[in-house]
Amino acid sequence: MTDDSSDRIVAAVRRWLADAPPGARLPSTRQLVAEHAASPVTVQKALRALAVAGAIESRPGVGNFVRESRAVRSTDHGWQTAALGAPRAVLPRIAGALRAAPEDAQALHSGYPEPGLLPARLVRTALTRATRGGAATTRPPAAGLWELRAWFAAEIAGVTPADHPAPTGNDVIITPGSQSALTSAFRALVPPGHPLLVESPTYWGAILAAHQAGVHLVPVASDAEGPVPDQLDRALRETGARAIYVQPTYANPTGAQWSARRSIDVLELARHHGAFLVEDDWAHDFAIDTEPRPLAALDPTGHVVYVRSLTKSTSPSLRVGAIAARGPVLDRLLADRAAESLYTSAVLQQAALEVVTDPGWRSHRRRLRTQLRERRDLLARSIRDHAPSLTVDHLPAGGLHLWARLPDGTDLDRLVRACEDRGVWVASGDEWFPTEPAAPFLRLNFTGPDPASFPTAAASIQAAVESL
Known part of the structure; x- marks a missing residue:
């Protein structure tokens, strides 16, 4: 049956x-x-x-x-107000990208690829093998399985210049996804109440992690090549910040990739000011037209704390990431991770290792590159042809999203609701600004379900804009 x-x-x-x-x-x-x-x-x-x-x-x-029905009674929880007191940090609301859209909606708001773009067979096979082996009943080392740590290190070492020291597995800590790695990095590098420099706009999850760590966000203007060096230099001098959060490769939400010259300039500024760079390489597996160029590979002196995740590219349920660093900061990061979660599930680590070392992983990534290009170009063309009110200034060379500007004065909350009324779910760009937004934007995911409906979805967004 x-x-x-x-x-x-x-x-x-x-x-x-x-x-x-x-x-x-x-x-x-x-x-x-x-x-x-x-x-x-x-x-x-x-x-x-x-x-x-x-x-x-x-x-x-x-x-x-x-089952007998039970009477529903309201309970007075007023006592908790006094017991809780003031919150340690006022956290932003959960981003719209995590909302679950109805099954019949065109979901352009998510931060994840749809299941058809994931290596489902590899993941299922790997999980089955992992649960049948020793990982199912043993506690892994606090820093993670050695083989997986070595794999992450080898990925960076593969693009490290010959005259630079290559990282090893000893420089890597396995984490349950990148979100916890970011929180640990911010806690380890920035005392509560002290400044953390961020690009603007920047990843909403990093904004959330910074609030959770109790640090003060200071935005730095960026252009298509990365943070503007003069402004970054001034911010470092004026604030005394000792850490900068960056996404040099296919930034979320803009999709920008730093130029080689800009990468060197930012690294030099970090060295000059004695600051750390927290590099979030979230889209390493989503290259389309270029190749990822991790800053960590260009850093021989330990200024870069590198964060990488496999969750988005393998499965949302396979929450495995890594954080790589050199020097005393590594011990501080490991202590923070151990205090928060002791260790990362051995079953998930083993499954992740099985996936990325399977020959099918490379084949999957080659296919994925073609699929991403087709979907990106289709959504960009749909916006150009059917949503003239939206402007996409930059076609990303990788990642999952288009960053679309709206007419000045657009009420984003009303627009998001108007789009949902038409069956299209979009993400308000305001959530990616650490302070006041520079302009109204939408972040649109081109890896959601049903790409054939992109033209219809774009027309619906245009109708929603016109209805305001």
Whole structure:
């Protein structure tokens, strides 16, 4: 019997429950088997699903019964206000990119690729192997599995100049995704209340992590090549900041990739001022027209703290990332990670290692490059042809998003709601600015489901703009 058979039994029992009084006894398993021509296993699966949903309760040895309804009473939690006191940090609201859109909506707001762009077979096979091996029952080292740490290090070493020291696995800590790595980096590098320089706009998750760490964000203007050196130099001098958060490769949200000259200039400024650069290489696996150029590969003196994640490129459920650094800061980072989560799941680490060392991983990334280019170009063309109110100044050479400017004065909250009313979910660009937004923008994901509907979605956004 298939899952469909179980679903049909669940639906049939729910119809019976609609007319049954609380406490009524359900037909026996034998009766349900005969009535629905199903196997006992299928019937038991359906009954478990109903019990989990709270529709029935099972009494072993007695039978299954309609669950008694419980009176809903409001509870006074007022005492908690005084007990909690003032929050340690006022956190921004959860970004719109994490909202779940209806199944029939055109989802352009997400920060993740749709499942069809992920190596699903590799991930499932790797998870199966990992759960059958020693990783399922052993505690990994606090810094992570050595083989996975060495893989992350080798990726950077592969593009490190011959006259620079190449990183090793000893320079890497495995983390449960990049978000926790960013929080640890900010806590380790910046005392509470002290400044952290960031590009503007910048990744909303980094803004959230900075608030969580209690540090003060100072925006620095950027252009298509990266942070403007003169302004970065002035900000470092005026604030005394000792850490800068950057995304040199396919920045989220703009998609910008730093030029080689700009990378060198920013590294020189960091060295001159004795500052760390927290490099978030989030889109390393989403190259389209160029190749990733990690700053960490150009840094022989330990100024770069490098953060890399496999979550977006493998599976949202495979939350595995890494943070690489040299010198005393590495010990401080490891201490922070251990204090927060002790270690990262060995099963997830082993599965991630299986995926990235499988020959199919390279084949997948080659296919993905072509798929990303086709989707990026289709969405950009759809905006140009069907949403003339939007302006995309920069076609990203990698990443997942287009950064589209709206007419000055656009009410973004109203526009987002108007788009949703038309079945199109978009992300408000305001969430990517650490302070007041410079202009109204939308961040649009070109790796969501149903790319054939991009022209229709663009026309709907244009209609929403015109309706304001």
